[in-house]
Amino acid sequence: MKIEIQITNQTIQSRGQLENFPAGAIAEFSGVVRDLENGGKISALEYEAYSPMAENEMRCILESLAEKFPCLAARVIHRIGVIPVGETAIYVCIAAEHRGEAFAMLAEFMNRLKQDVPIWKRRAISSVAANVNLRTSGPSQPADSHRRPQKVLSLDEALAEIHSHCQPLPAVRVPLAEALGRVLRETVCAPEDLPPFDRSTRDGYAILLNDESETFQIMDTLHAADWKPRQLKPGEAVRVATGAALPCENLRVVMQENVERNGDQIRIARRESATNISFRGEDLRAGKPLLHSGAKLGAGALALLATAGNANPLVSPRLRVVHFTTGDEIIPPEQTPKPGQVRDSNLILIRSLLQKFSGNLEQSHLPENFELAKSAIGNRQSAIKHSDLLLVSGGASVGEKDFTRQLLEWLGFEIVFSQVNVRPGRPLIFGVNGSRVAFGLPGNPLSHFVCFHLFVAAALAKLVGEEPKGFLRAKLAAKLDGALNTRETLWPARLDSAGLHPLAWASSGNVTCLPETNALIRVPANRGPMETGEEVNFLPTTTE
Amino acid sequence: MRILFFAQARDAAGTPELDIKISGSVGIEEIWDGLVAEKPKLAAFRKTTRLARNGEYAEAQTKFTDADEVALIPPVSGG
Numbered sequence: 001m002k003i004e005i006q007i008t009n010q011t012i013q014s015r016g017q018l019e020n021f022p023a024g025a026i027a028e029f030s031g032v033v034r035d036l037e038n039g040g041k042i043s044a045l046e047y048e049a050y051s052p053m054a055e056n057e058m059r060c061i062l063e064s065l066a067e068k069f070p071c072l073a074a075r076v077i078h079r080i081g082v083i084p085v086g087e088t089a090i091y092v093c094i095a096a097e098h099r100g101e102a103f104a105m106l107a108e109f110m111n112r113l114k115q116d117v118p119i120w121k122r123r124a125i126s127s128v129a130a131n132v133n134l135r136t137s138g139p140s141q142p143a144d145s146h147r148r149p150q151k152v153l154s155l156d157e158a159l160a161e162i163h164s165h166c167q168p169l170p171a172v173r174v175p176l177a178e179a180l181g182r183v184l185r186e187t188v189c190a191p192e193d194l195p196p197f198d199r200s201t202r203d204g205y206a207i208l209l210n211d212e213s214e215t216f217q218i219m220d221t222l223h224a225a226d227w228k229p230r231q232l233k234p235g236e237a238v239r240v241a242t243g244a245a246l247p248c249e250n251l252r253v254v255m256q257e258n259v260e261r262n263g264d265q266i267r268i269a270r271r272e273s274a275t276n277i278s279f280r281g282e283d284l285r286a287g288k289p290l291l292h293s294g295a296k297l298g299a300g301a302l303a304l305l306a307t308a309g310n311a312n313p314l315v316s317p318r319l320r321v322v323h324f325t326t327g328d329e330i331i332p333p334e335q336t337p338k339p340g341q342v343r344d345s346n347l348i349l350i351r352s353l354l355q356k357f358s359g360n361l362e363q364s365h366l367p368e369n370f371e372l373a374k375s376a377i378g379n380r381q382s383a384i385k386h387s388d389l390l391l392v393s394g395g396a397s398v399g400e401k402d403f404t405r406q407l408l409e410w411l412g413f414e415i416v417f418s419q420v421n422v423r424p425g426r427p428l429i430f431g432v433n434g435s436r437v438a439f440g441l442p443g444n445p446l447s448h449f450v451c452f453h454l455f456v457a458a459a460l461a462k463l464v465g466e467e468p469k470g471f472l473r474a475k476l477a478a479k480l481d482g483a484l485n486t487r488e489t490l491w492p493a494r495l496d497s498a499g500l501h502p503l504a505w506a507s508s509g510n511v512t513c514l515p516e517t518n519a520l521i522r523v524p525a526n527r528g529p530m531e532t533g534e535e536v537n538f539l540p541t542t543t544e
Numbered sequence: 545m546r547i548l549f550f551a552q553a554r555d556a557a558g559t560p561e562l563d564i565k566i567s568g569s570v571g572i573e574e575i576w577d578g579l580v581a582e583k584p585k586l587a588a589f590r591k592t593t594r595l596a597r598n599g600e601y602a603e604a605q606t607k608f609t610d611a612d613e614v615a616l617i618p619p620v621s622g623g
Contacts, residue, residue, distance in 0.1 A: 031623050047622065048550065048551060049622070050548065050550050050596075050599075050615055050617070052599050053596055053599040053600070053615065053617075054622070056599050056600070057601075078622060078623075089623070090622070090623050110623060113622055113623050114620065114621070114622065114623050115620070116601070116620065117620055117622050117623075118550065118596070118615070118617045118620055118622075119620055119621070119622025119623070120550060120551040120618070120620060120621050120622065121621045121622075122551060167592070167619045167621075168619070169592070170592065170619075386591070412588065433588050434552075434556075434587075434588025434589050434590075434591070434592065435588075435589075435591060435592040435619065436588070436591075
């Protein structure tokens, strides 16, 4: 295969054709800079590359893919430097004999490029003069950021920050039996046609398609696993079972119900137009993508991977999570609270919510004093260092306001934000340390529940390489009797076929609405009550 | 040995490249140990950042010598 690769800081204009090839298919792709990055308006993106290696890596990827998808030629141009909105960042052109290989090669090349080629989006240049950092605010930032005035972010701003600071963790190959619920991180194509041969969909007799003979001589009998090619002549028939590979092309299968059999001869009692054949490649053609990178692997997807012979798919890793609870008033559920104490519900809440994500969850309780907490953490430092996600419940109590924040900074996390203009859940802390992310969650159970689904779930989705869920729309099945509030509110609700039923809650300490809740209604700031029938945004909270 | 830093790793290192002296042949973990000793902020990158040796991703068993050019490749985001 002929390969041309170019990394340039110039505008990509001359696409040009890949000439002089007996190509039946030329597939072109342009990746264009959009005016939205992580929910914010931008005017340009800046890219950087380790050019010699990037060129070499792209060449290697194309060469290895060419073994699977034989193509004639490929041209790739990746632009680096500042690229304005609307301009092309990457251009790929594949020439092949047939479209199947060209499409498959193109799709798979882009997936592999995004995993292995050393090119980085460095920052988004915002359409209002200020720069929006993409990931440049990594661990290099000074740890004294808490002295800067902290901005209260809107819900959308907070989600955009989480989105831009979390990166998909390196994918792993696991056996199919361990892949349920994970996110596929490669595009899987059909290795062969499906069905792989013309096969009978009935128990009956195969004859030539236009054979008008009166009687037929039975030449052979074919069962489901038989492979016996032979050319039929007029007046000849082969007994076939459902699922059997047919002996040649240009046949029809006459159902046995429509045949009168006499020894090794048959007579057709009734002719019908159906051929009763499932043709080779009818379900799927070889090389066609079966499942795309980013697909969630359910039972059906796993069955398809097994059919395609992919016994060890490349998938998202299970996450390593460390969870600390704080608060001297917290006691274990089996104890009876003394005045001023409450039973802990956050350990089991977080454990349950994380179940489908975490491979390893370490939970413990910290004393509500920074120095004591530090020494309690002491020997858990290595667990934290090797974790992907750190969660701290509570620690925002009066008088010790910065406890969680201080703790995260002491552990090397840079605080991205510490206040979000939502209720419940305003004092939410989000920090990053390299590829690790941390959340300080307000300790009240309802705040915990809301913050997990709003923010932690968004980070988890990004870490495993899944599309973030986002808000859906549905109608209110009953009046939402909320008082005017200057903050956006996430209102617990029950979604059923009639719509959303708002549930009663008075404060973020309420827990009685939690068992019923399967959705959070997004109530805009400064909205009073909302009437039955009004269409609203909501976030599903089912974690099954 | 010349070490190149890209993207966030360059921010953390505070420099696009670094020269360190090594003798004999060393493995990935020893390179990291040396880097983190020199630039402690790079510790945060150890888990997700791959090393390249002379423009190719290093394998677990790859050995490096003083003549090699090594690059730190944080998670990529091209395209």
